[in-house]
Amino acid sequence: MIAIGPLNIRLDLLVFMVSLLLLYIGFRKIGLTEKERDAVLGTWFAGFLAWKGSAVLIGLVSTGSLSLALYATGGNWSIAIAAFVIGLFVFRLDKQLYGYWALSGLVLWLGMTLAVPRYAAFPLFASLQPLHLYTAGLIVVLMLLTWRWMRTPSHGSLVWTITGAMFIWVLREGATGTWHMWALGLFIGLVVLATTLARPTRKAVQLTLGIVVALAIINASLPDQTPTLEATATSGLNIGQVPPDFELKRTDGSTFRLEDLRGQRVVINFWASWCPPCRAEMPDMAAFARSTDEVTIVAVNTTTSERDVEDATSFVAPYEDAFEVVYDRDGAVANGYRIQAMPTTYVLDESGVITAKQFGAIDRAWLDARTR
Known part of the structure; x- marks a missing residue:
């Protein structure tokens, strides 16, 4: 949050909008037409409008005041509605744009993750650790992997990227004790689907194992006290x-x-x-x-x-x-x-x-x- 006078402005939403603008400029630099940029980034903007619009309606029902409903978040229902709208737009998206869409989603997630510091207790550590930085590092790795297939997309590659994102999310929620069994079930289902559509190469498996080992080493090397706390x-x-x-x-x-x-x-x-x-x-x-x-x-x-x-x-x-x-x-x-x-x-x-x-x-x- 950013304090403006006595009120708060959500920093993560501000970062979301700025990231959309930077993605629009960046996609133009790498050769996407205006129509293609609108198609890719329009999915996320439509999802944002669906989230805020449904939140206002839900807030109106609970508060009975439009002026107060403008500040409502809508909870899980608004998130579900936004996800459904994004899914509809992605379904209509040109297959050749799937890679750009996946990369844009990761960029937005990275920005919003860094905008909201989050800490968690890890095994063998007495103090809380910067979970948002760990999450951001994993997102960057997934972005690099997505960049490799972005211009030659396939359903298998897309599902593997979504599976990777789900894996990061499950790890993050597990670290804070807020994960659900359905999330783990969904992740396992995605792994099965991704393996069916595109079997991972030996190099990809080795890279994944290397990342896990690297994270373990980094985790072990962090000091017990985190200055940012x-x-x-x-x-x-x-x-x-x-x-x-x-x-x-x-x-x-x-x-x-x-x-x-x-x-x-x-x-x-x-x-x-x-x-x-x-x-x-x-x-x-x-x-x-x-x-x-x-x-x-x-x-x-x-x-x-x-x-x-x-x-x-x-x-x-x-x-x-x-x-x-x-x-x-x-x-x-x-x-x-x-x-x-x-x-x-x-x-x-x-x-x-x-x-x-x-x-x-x-x-x-x-x-x-x-x-x-």
């Missing part, structure tokens, strides 16, 4: 840190202590009533909180940013049965958590360690994936 004044607290304890008042004047929740998984969400993304995420947060007793959501109102405290209390009243609502009246907690823009959300494990964070609106799918 140190927080800065503009990035907020980081994954792997223990945030400061706090004591704040609820709406009814009773005292809430974060320390009392030690031993539980906790979601701390900083919000303000004037913030449209904050208002847009509240229904999903409440629905999630009401569906589980294993996670406690603490909604911290940044009271110093409110024009009138009554605006905050009246807005949040319908949700107080779902989670803890507390008021940071002097701004000390927001300062301690280095809140630069809203909404900002941290997920803590049973030991009080930050395991996930998000700058910008969250939804139920995000909470489901990061509070297991």
Whole structure:
């Protein structure tokens, strides 16, 4: 996220748009016609429009407000709709453009991966490691392999690239504990299909094994402490840190202590009533909180940013049965958590360690994936 004033702009979406522009220029340099460039990159732009359009419709249903729905993410349903639209466009794509389409997808994925730092605990390491850099390295390798067959595409080559991408995704999700059995089943199915369409050469098998060994060596050579985990004044607290304890008042004047929740998984969400993304995420947060007793959501109102405290209390009243609502009246907690823009959300494990964070609106799918 990029903080612009008190609000967040999603950096990954900005990178997505910039990457589309660079791909358009790059494909022109290597000889694609305007019609071919539009056909290849249009699949991704159509998918983006389908994702955002469906998210707005879903947000409109859940919030009843078009202005708030504009900030909705749509969750897994919007992702599924976008994937379906992309699939339709790819099905109609000229076979000779399959390689360019696959490469463009990897470039977009690379940019968005680097835009959102993500850390995970690897075996034999005491500290969290930069998972986004590992993922980016694997994507670059897959891009180089795709470049070799890009101008002479075949269904087998395309499926092998998709299989490689699925392999990277399964590894990444497995490292963070958010993968599903269906993903592993899909990957195995892709391997079978790819092998049927185009059997890998001995050289390809050797290269794959070499990559695995190289990754193991790199992993073993990394230091136990990752310098990038140190927080800065503009990035907020980081994954792997223990945030400061706090004591704040609820709406009814009773005292809430974060320390009392030690031993539980906790979601701390900083919000303000004037913030449209904050208002847009509240229904999903409440629905999630009401569906589980294993996670406690603490909604911290940044009271110093409110024009009138009554605006905050009246807005949040319908949700107080779902989670803890507390008021940071002097701004000390927001300062301690280095809140630069809203909404900002941290997920803590049973030991009080930050395991996930998000700058910008969250939804139920995000909470489901990061509070297991």
